[in-house]
Amino acid sequence: MSTLELREVVKRYEGGGETVNAVDRVSLSIGPGEFVALYGPSGSGKTTLLMMAATIMRPDSGSILFDGRELGCLTTRESARFRRETVGIVFQSFHLMQGASALDNAALKLFALNMRLNEARETARPWLERLGLGHRLEHKPSELSMGERQRVAIARALANKPRMLLADEPTGNLDSKRSREVLGLLGEICAERDIPTMLVTHDPQATAFVSQVYTLRDGTLTEGLDLDLHTTVSG
Amino acid sequence: MRPRRFRFDPSIFGLRLTALYAIYREHWRYYRAPELMAGAGIAVGVSLVFGVLVANSSILGSTREAIHAVDGSASLELVARSPHGFGQGLSQRVSELPGVAVAAPVLRESAVIEGPKGRLLGQLIGVSARFVGLESSATKDLGAGAQLLSGGVGLPSGVASAIGAHTERQAKLLANGVAHTVQVRAVLDAGAIGSLAASRIFVTLLQNAQTLAGEPGRVTQVLIRPYPGKGKQVEGELRRLAAGQLDVEPADHELELAQTALKPTNQSTSLFAAISLMVGFLLALNAMLLTVPERRRQLAEMREQGYDSRQVVVVLASQALALGIAASIVGIFIGDVLARTIFDEVPSYLATTFPITGHQQIHLTAVLVAFSCGVLAALLASMSPIMDLRESRPIDAVLHEPGEPGQSIGDDVTRNSALLGLAILAIATAMALLNSGLTIPSGVALALAAPCFMPILFRAATRVLGRIARHYHGGMIAITTIELEATATRSVALACITALAIYGSVAVGGARTDLIRGIDKGVSQEWGTAAIWVTPDQNIRDTDSFHVQGVAAAIARAPGVASVSAHQGALLDAGTQRLWIRAAPPGSASMILSSELLQGDLAHARALMRQSGWATVSSGFASEHDLRIGGPFTLPTPSGPARFDVAAITTNIGWPPGTITLNTNDYSHYWQSTDPTTLAVDLKPGTTPTAGARAIRQALGSKSALRVQTSHERMAEVKAIGRQGLSVIGDISKLLLLISALALAVALSTAIYQRRGRLASLKAQGFDRLQLWRGVLLESAVVLGIGCLDGAILGLYGHALADRYLRVNTGFAASFSLGAAQIILTLLIVGGASLAVVAIPGYSAAGVAPELSFQE
Structure with a gap:
């Protein structure tokens, strides 16, 4: 039973002679089985927050704790191990290996866990089958539809049985039907595995699938869905 | 389970x-x-x-x-200093020395063998049955084969094949200015004589060789195998017998001579080889760099x-x-x-x-x-x-860099690599100036410097292009600038390949051209001092003497002939060097030529050379023995040690181990021979060289083995043979050019293929095929252009360094000349051919479907 906790997290960017707080003293807690959405327009800092939770970036101040363990002070090697063993990440642009089959793409993370090739493939296979790709295992990303590629990316995120799931605009390249399928799937996995799940999205429709919504605006977090922002984003 | x-x-x-x-x-x-x-x-x-x-x-x-x-178990040899050798009786005395197990006399003579398909210059070697006692791999079957060789010659299979000779057929053997018809008694393959099957050694029995060479009762060498433990004793006895007029050396001393003879050639080949090595290495490196952007992206995703x-x-x-x-x-x-x-x-x-x-x-x-x-x-x-x-x-x-992920080149990389390039340039220059022997690593370092300047040149080129785009109404220059910057790593890698190709070709090709020009100039000057030259066939080094009674007089009587003068020459082993000794009549214009002179006054040196006891020496020999103008040195002549004073210091005149020039009076005295190696003939006014040559041939008769050549013909032959020595360098130069053009064309084509996604995006934006094609060609031209500029400038510098190295270290006459025409030709071949090749895949890539841009 895992918990992700952010306490007064700050992340600054410098550019053009000025400093911008991309994330400004954000505090947030996601408990086991909680499916939380971070909503906000582009440039609001939500991806930055997700990247910090994934230990791809470090906060400038504040704490990020996972099961009580401070993530902000992990070494590069420790953070890689953390992502490898503990986190599943789904990206908007999938980040699949072009020459690899769906099966090998899904097994990619497992290769780094000292698994033999066949063992890694056998571990990843059930996830692909569950996601409806059992008949597409040997297909390359260029031979898959956008929705299928996203499901491969999800399978990859789940293959290592993560204790936390992070999804950065997973439905950004999908139509509404596929989007609902993917979001429903993420919610299902979250509940099934009882793991904290963070969804970053600028789609207000996505908030219907989550248990809690936060809005991030100019780096500041507020609880709930800010419909004014929705007008701004979609208008 | x-x-x-x-x-x-x-x-x-x-x-x-x-x-x-x-x-x-x-x-x-x-x-x-x-x-x-x-x-x-x-x-x-x-x-x-x-x-x-x-x-x-x-x-x-x-x-x-x-x-x-050949030597087998022989450990010592007694060698003549004169090509005429010494009496065979001495060989018998050697065999009778206490401590000598085997003493095998040998006669060696330059000869030409002619068959139905052609002719080859080689060495005639006469051996006796005693040779078998040396148990060498080349003569292990000689005992059984001696009968075979009786009255004829044995040819290595390589020679036989080249001239079309067969067993029990006749061939013509030219030696000592006389043509002989000989029977080919045996064609000896690797099974019989090992690796000598690929050599140019014609073997016969000693007596036969003496007849063919016109040296009855003479041998040039005795190979000796002492009894165990008697080596020192035998050596001492041999020196006593030699009496200061013959050389006593280890049996494989010729290997040391060969090493010295080959050293300058190897040095110059090594220089060019080292440049080629570095170019080849960096070509491979840059080819790998083309894959770096994709690798960087993939690895970032893996780290995520x-x-x-x-x-x-x-x-x-x-x-x-x-x-x-x-x-x-x-x-x-x-x-x-x-x-x-x-x-x-x-x-x-x-x-x-x-x-x-x-x-x-x-x-x-x-x-x-x-x-x-x-x-x-x-x-x-x-x-x-x-x-x-x-x-x-x-x-x-x-993944967030400008342009294609993994392609950008940061300011620090650009600045640091340019600084590194300057540092390498400075170090290379310092090395070459301080010690000419370090020119090889300097040339290699210049090849390393070429890619270092590429990022800064690339940035300058894109800035210039950007400025032009602002003033030029047409989208493709602007697009080209954007595309170049978006694919910076790949573009720079391609430009580096170009630069290396040009550098190698310009440096190696330029130095080779200067070397050939220097050699040709010397050859033209030397062989232009007489109208007609009479010499044994393929007497390349002017060391094959001939003794034909009355030939000079017969030539002098020929119509149109004004005068005949004899030139002489031989090879002489002095320490570890096989020197070329050449001799011209006192006062002859060919004694010292301006193209050969490195130190000394020409007129003064010529005046000194008319007198006895004066000689010119090549720079390598002078340097090794620390000789100055007017200083003395000693030569181990066939008559014993002879002292000479240095009249001038010259180039190596095409013989890297060292060349000494005397007048014929001194040569005849010390080498105890008046046999000429070449007769120089001047014609009366109004007599054409062709007519003069015809008249001389008639005077010599149809059976003469001597060649009569006009100065023009002689020059052409000597130049061609002289260039043979540079054939490896020339081949390296051509190979570099070919491989570089090929590598470049393939690299550019591959890069275009990799760009299909971006071209599809532009297509989706509304650019048509022709516009995209023009853009691709313009991009390729920019990349090739900066690569050519970088490579040509550094190549010229490398060329200058190589010339200096050749002059100082090897004694070759190589004066730097810009060779603009050659550089332009190189640029056209490499750059132009690459661009022409790129046009086809470029046109194909420009036809990409715009839908491709919507795929990941």
């Missing part, structure tokens, strides 16, 4: 071998073209390295093989998924090793073919002076060096994404 199967699947930092294989295989599937290109670049570089290494080592190696094949830096390095290294090993193996096979085809020719003047078999020798060292170069190039190029592993750099930074 399935039985457990043992599988060898080790893991390195948590990555299994099978997983690494799967990752690389999948990378290959999508990036086959750039990986193949990188592999081809590595293979090409390795083949060049290997081919040159084998070429450099084979001549000396085959000489060593041939000498040992949790691969740590060690695992990233393992992935990179495993892929580099796999590609490097496979490509290096292919490269070695190609290099072997190059060594056997392009690099296998042995210059005639070396083949007749030393027993060179021309047998290609491949040593494990050459294989290991070439293989290592290829693997190292692959590893170094693949490791550049390691820079993304720096702590200060975000894991996904490469």
Whole structure:
């Protein structure tokens, strides 16, 4: 039973002679089985927050704790191990290996866990089958539809049985039907595995699938869905 | 339950071998073209390295093989200083010395063998049955074969094949200015005489050789095998017998002479080989750099998924090793073919002076060096994404760089590489100026400097293009600028390949041209001092004397002939050098030529040379013996040690070990011979050279073995033979050009293929095929242009350094000349051909469907 906790997290960017707080003293807690959405327009800092939770970036101040363990002070090697063993990440642009089959793409993370090739493939296979790709295992990303590629990316995120799931605009390249399928799937996995799940999205429709919504605006977090922002984003 | 199967699947930092294989295989599937290109670049570089290494080592190696094949168990030799040898009776006295187990007399004479298909210059060797006692691999069957050779000659299979000779057929043998008809008694293959089957040695019995050479009762050498423990004693006795007029040396002393003779040639070949080595290495490196952007992107995505830096390095290294090993193996096979085809020719003047078999020798060292170069190039190029592993750099930074992910070149990299290039340039210059012997590493360093300047040149070019785009109404220049900047790493890598191609070709080709020009100038001057030249056939080094009664007088009586003067010459072993001794009549214009003079006053030196006791020496010899103008030196002549004073210091006149020029009076006195090697004929006014040559041939008669050549014909022949010595260098130069143009065309085509996605985006924006094609060509032209500029400038500098090295270290006459025409030709061949080749795939790529831009 895992918990992700952010306490007064700050992340600054410098550019053009000025400093911008991309994330400004954000505090947030996601408990086991909680499916939380971070909503906000582009440039609001939500991806930055997700990247910090994934230990791809470090906060400038504040704490990020996972099961009580401070993530902000992990070494590069420790953070890689953390992502490898503990986190599943789904990206908007999938980040699949072009020459690899769906099966090998899904097994990619497992290769780094000292698994033999066949063992890694056998571990990843059930996830692909569950996601409806059992008949597409040997297909390359260029031979898959956008929705299928996203499901491969999800399978990859789940293959290592993560204790936390992070999804950065997973439905950004999908139509509404596929989007609902993917979001429903993420919610299902979250509940099934009882793991904290963070969804970053600028789609207000996505908030219907989550248990809690936060809005991030100019780096500041507020609880709930800010419909004014929705007008701004979609208008 | 399935039985457990043992599988060898080790893991390195948590990555299994099978997983690494799967990752690389999948990378290959999508990036086959750039990986193949990188592999081809590595293979090409390795083949060049290997081919040159084998070429450099084979001549000396085959000489060593041939000498040992002849000498067998002999450990000492008594050698004549004069080409006329010494009396055979002395050989008998040697065999009677206490402590001598075997004493085998040998007569060696330059000769030409002619058959139905052609003629070859080689060495006639006469041996006796005593040779069998030396148990050499070349003569182990001589006992049984002696009967075979009786009254005829045995030819190595290589020679027989070249001239179309067969057993029991006749051939013509020309020696000592006389033509003889001989019976080919045996064609000796490798089974009979080992590696000598590829040599130019014509073997016969001693008595027969003495008849053919016109040296009855004479031998030039005695090979001796002392009894065990008696070596020193025998050596002392031999020196007593030699009485200061013959040389007593180890039996393989000729190997040392060959090493010295080959050293300047090897030095100049090594210079060019080193440049080619570096060019080949960097070609491979730059080919690998074409794959770097994709690798950087992939590795960033892996790190996002949790691969740590060690695992990233393992992935990179495993892929580099796999590609490097496979490509290096292919490269070695190609290099072997190059060594056997392009690099296998042995210059005639070396083949007749030393027993060179021309047998290609491949040593494990050459294989290991070439293989290592290829693997190292692959590893170094693949490791550049390691820079993304720096702590200060975000894991996904490469995915957010401007342009294509993984392509940008930062300001610090641009600045630092330019500074590095300047530092290398300064070091290379300092090395070459302080010590001319360091010119080889200087030339190599310049090749390293060429890619260092590329990022800054690229940036300057894109800025200039950007400025032009602002003032020019037309979208493609602006688009081209954007595209170039978006694919900076790839563009710079392509420009580096261009620069290296041009650098190698300009440096090597330019120095070779200057060398040839210097040699040709000397040849023209020397052989232009008389209208007609009469000499034994293929008397290249002007060391083959002839003794034909009354020939000079007969020529002098021929219609149109004004005067006849005799020139003489021979090879003389002095220490570790086989010197060329040449002699001209006192007061002859050919005594010292302005093109040969390095130190001293020409008129004064000519005046001194009319007197006895004066000589000119080549710069290498002067340097080795610390000689100055007017200073004394001693030559070990056939009459004993002779003292001379230095009248002038000259170039090596085409003979790298050293050349000494005397007047014929001194030569005749010390070499106890008035036999000429060449007769120089001046004609009466109004007599054309052709008419004069015809008249002289008539005077000599149809049976004469002497050649009558006009000065023009003689010049052409000597120039052609002189250039043989540079054939390896010329071949390296041509090979560099060919390989570079090929590598460049393939690299550009591959780069265009990789750009299809971006071209599709532009298509989707509304650009048509012709516009995109123009843009592709313009981009390629810019890349080629900056590469050509960089390579040409550094190549010229390398050319100048190489010329200086040749003048100072090898004694060759090589004056720097810009050779603008040659540079332009090189640029046209490399740049123009590449652009022409690129036009086709460029047009094809410009036809890409816009839908491609919507795929990931």
